[in-house]
Amino acid sequence: MRRRTFLAALPAAATMPALAAARPQGAGASGGEAAAPQAPAWPAGEDRYMRPDVHAGDRPIGASFASRTAVYGLNGAAGTSHPxxxxxxxxxxxxxxxxxxxxxxxxxxxxxxxxxxxxxxxxVYAMIWxxxxxxxxxxxxxxxxxxxxxxxxxxxxxxxxxxxxxxxxxxxxxxxxxxxxxxxxxxxxxxxxxxxxxxxxxxxxxxxxxxxxxxxxxxxxxxxxxxxxxxxxxxxxxxxxxxxxxxxxxxxxxxxxxxxxxxxxxxxxxxxxxxxxxxxxxxxxxxxxxxxxxxxxxxxxxxxxxWIEPARTDYRGATVHAIGANTQGIATLQMLNILEHFDMDAAGFQSPLSIHLQIEAKRLAYEDRARYYADPQFAQVPVEWLASKDYAAQRAKLIRPDRILTPVHPGQAPSRGDTTYFSCADASGLMVxxxxxxxxxxxxxxxxxxxxxxxxxxxxLFSLQDGHPNIYAPGKRPFQTIIPGFATRGDDPWMSFGVMGGDMQPQGQAQVIVNRVDYGLEIQSAGDAPRWHHEGSSETMGEDDPTLGPKGLLRLESGVPQATKQALAGMGWTLGESDGGFGRYQCVEHRMDGDTRVYAAASEMRADGCALAY
Known part of the structure; x- marks a missing residue:
């Protein structure tokens, strides 16, 4: 029961001590009572409300961390980072x-x-239903x-x-x-x-x-x-x-x-x-x-x-699609394929185990990202092998639930950055x-x-390393961080979604899918849920910081439970400050209410935008 509901259910007399204890110092002193010392005022300036102990108000329905409700419409929807x-x-x-x-x-x-x-x-990249x-x-x-x-x-x-x-x-x-x-x-x-x-x-x-x-x-x-x-x-x-x-x-x-x-x-x-x-x-x-x-x-x-054929993988009943080419889209599929070998539901939402497993899947996928991803017109990129279930099973065996994998390396292939994301859908069923x-x-x-x-x-983001698939060459496409996301169920579209923000994009996409598939969150709360962002790998891809060490740096948003943060630090993860680099998300979901198509749209509370439908 939420605290406000609990207090409302108690007799007025029983609530008085609790309310008095919560009253700010110096407020309401009268008669013979000595006035309590005044609490220090918040500092002036635009950051004066950045208080770790003060959070958003309570919504009467939905997840405690949800910023708003998804919007719904029958004819079309759009979500962008600007109203x-x-x-x-x-x-x-x-x-x-x-x-x-x-x-x-x-x-x-x-x-x-x-x-x-x-x-x-x-x-620009796009996936279109x-x-x-x-x-x-x-x-x-x-x-x-x-x-x-x-x-x-x-x-x-x-x-x-x-x-x-x-x-x-x-x-x-x-x-x-x-x-x-x-x-x-x-x-x-x-x-x-x-x-x-x-x-x-x-x-x-x-x-x-x-x-x-x-x-x-x-x-x-x-x-x-x-x-x-x-x-x-x-x-x-x-x-x-x-x-x-x-x-x-x-x-x-x-x-x-x-x-x-x-x-x-x-x-x-x-x-x-x-x-x-x-x-x-x-x-x-x-x-x-x-x-x-x-x-x-x-x-x-x-x-x-x-026009290219997206790669795809099945994750517990959802088919997740990704653009390969010279992008990092395959990393999302690799992460999900690895996580499929673990009971994420039993691990628990926002638990140390859940986040630890997701980070380790990221680290393994990003070693391959740094080693193999490149323009396929200049290099033989083993996309089918990287996104395969068999390879994911091999990689999943490396992960231990109670300790960090060190060192971490890319797999042995068989022979042979800032962004805007938006989603929209129309009355014909076309989704972008x-x-x-x-x-x-x-x-x-x-x-x-x-x-x-x-x-x-x-x-x-070109490599300058001799023999690397992504080494610079005239007329070559550099490695790309920007990736749209799309998920289907059966023969029907499900989610047109994305999480913008450099190397955060596959990490954010995987977190959204895990939040929806494993933890049952709806599209707005799946994006509002506190996120993690792991930086660094043993191989670099231009934007990686080589000084971070073999375990990299783990950043957690303030909404991650304190007990989870402490447990992850106790496992040996190096925690960094929450720096706002957790990506920005938009999503349009396709639903059917009987024979009627319904769109639900969600927008990122970490940006200035909104979602609308009609």
């Missing part, structure tokens, strides 16, 4: 647009509204490295054997616009140009910046303003987002981007060719020549997205799980003259 983008998606659906139309319009808006996570300087084919199809919109940039040049710019995280050396061809075009050609209903109207209007009129996004823009501007950032040119970035004080917008301040509005108008009128072969490509080519970079119009003109990113932070720091968007720094 205005969600509203645009719903409006597109109401106008008769498909879920793909809504996804493109949402993504265009987020390029303006959430530039800390996405934009047309980055790549196609009701006509009754299957999940995948799209990979990942760009390649410049063909005129050699391995020798890349190595000459490396620091401690790793590519710089910013600047022209980290830029690869942006794949987002071509990905949108490719999806629209197959699944679009509304005219292409109409999908850009909401984003253009917002870019010209301006929109207030939410708290979280303002915080990250200002952090990005602080980096770009530093004289030692190593970036060839940052004046354009500072002009685009610096605002009046050069530090970026404050929470609630109206931000406009007329340069991006003009770029969107060109794309709306000229389609993908305006970006990859026309006036925008010309501007990009001149810019990189001016600053001494390598991206050229010929690189843009050669780019094409591709889509993720788009500039990679680390806002991206490379480079903004071509007058275009209003930043180029991705995805190239940092």
């Amino acid at each position: 205005l983008a969600t509203q645009v998606g719903i409006d597109i659906l109401r106008r008769g647009g498909s879920a793909v139309d809504a996804a493109i319009a949402i993504n265009a808006c987020l390029g303006l509204l959430e530039p800390t996570a996405c934009g047309i300087g980055g790549d 196609d009701p006509a084919q009754r299957k999940v199809v995948g799209l990979a919109g990942s760009g390649r490295s410049p063909r005129g940039l050699s391995l020798e040049t890349v190595r000459s710019r490396a620091k401690n054997g790793v590519l710089p995280s910013h600047g022209a050396i980290s830029v690869s061809v942006p794949g987002a616009v071509d990905g949108w075009w490719t999806m629209h050609q197959r699944y679009g209903k509304l005219p292409w140009a109409s999908l850009f109207e909401p984003a253009i209007a917002l870019a010209e009129a301006g929109a207030p910046v939410p708290d979280m996004i303002a915080f990250y823009i200002r952090r990005g501007m602080a980096l770009f303003a530093r004289s030692d950032n190593g970036i060839e040119e940052t004046a354009n970035a500072l002009r685009t987002w610096g605002m009046a004080d050069g530090k970026g917008p404050r929470a609630g301040q109206v931000f406009r981007n007329p340069d991006l509005a003009r770029t969107y108008r060109a794309i709306a009128a000229g389609g993908r060719d305006a970006y990859y072969q026309g006036e925008i490509a010309d501007v990009i080519d001149r810019y990189f020549r001016r600053i001494g970079g390598w991206l050229r119009k010929a690189d843009l003109a050669a780019h094409r997205s591709e 799980s889509m993720i788009q990113s500039n990679f680390r932070g806002m991206g490379s720091g480079l903004v071509a003259d007058g275009l209003g968007f930043m180029f991705q720094d995805r190239g940092q």
Whole structure:
């Protein structure tokens, strides 16, 4: 029984001692009583309410940690990390647009509204439930490295054997616009140009910046303003987002981007060719020549997205799908295949054993991630073996419930980063799980003259190790962290979902599936549940910190029970501070109420967004 319910059931006299004990010091002293010392006031400032001993109010139904209830609708749904983008998606659906139309319009808006996570300087991946084919199809919109940039040049710019995280050396061809075009050609209903109207209007009129996004823009501007950032040119970035004080917008301040509005108008009128072969490509080519970079119009003109068959695995009655290609999507399947060998229900929700087993599955999968994942057009990636049940059984035998596996290594194959995620669905049953990113932070720091968007720094994730499948090469796609998620049950769609945030993405996806399948949480509480994030592995993939040691660093959100934290520390896990890097989740669930389709949509309470349905 919750404490408030228990107190309400007691006689008033019986509750008085408890209430008195809970009363703040100095409150209500009268008569001959000596006033108790006043409790110290909370410090002033925007962080004054960050109190570990004060939590959200109690909801009368649902999980104690749930922030809200899922939203429901019969005709369509959308969940994004910005309320205005969600509203645009719903409006597109109401106008008769498909879920793909809504996804493109949402993504265009987020390029303006959430530039800390996405934009047309980055790549895109999607998984789509196609009701006509009754299957999940995948799209990979990942760009390649410049063909005129050699391995020798890349190595000459490396620091401690790793590519710089910013600047022209980290830029690869942006794949987002071509990905949108490719999806629209197959699944679009509304005219292409109409999908850009909401984003253009917002870019010209301006929109207030939410708290979280303002915080990250200002952090990005602080980096770009530093004289030692190593970036060839940052004046354009500072002009685009610096605002009046050069530090970026404050929470609630109206931000406009007329340069991006003009770029969107060109794309709306000229389609993908305006970006990859026309006036925008010309501007990009001149810019990189001016600053001494390598991206050229010929690189843009050669780019094409591709339709791919997602990999999949069954997990206790749910089929979880993942995009392979050059992404980390297989890691989600590997983790779930390993966890299937343990009784997660018996282990207990948020228990030390449950979290320990999940972390160990992550560590094993991420060793393979660092060793094998790469562009399959340049390397033989053993996807079938990595995602197989037999291999998972071998790996599961390495895990011990009472101690940490040390050391941990990748398996022996048989011979031969910041992101935005959103989901939407329409009345026909089409469902889109889509993720788009500039990679680390806002991206490379480079903004071509007058275009209003930043180029991705995805190239940092190439390896420079001889013989590694992911070693840098001209015209090669780098390892990708961005992965959409999708799950089906039987022959029907179930969840279009994702958890954005660099290496957190497979970890977060696996936690959502475990929360839903093993612990029976509904879609909102499955995302609101406290999360863990394990950093580091014995092999690195660009963003891993080699100083973390063989066990890595385990971060736990404040909502994880204190007893669980203590038990995990007692097992030998090194616990780090909760740093906000636990990903951000959106989900649309497909249900049937008899013969009637019902959508339920959930949004991440760790971000500024919302979910809507109608």
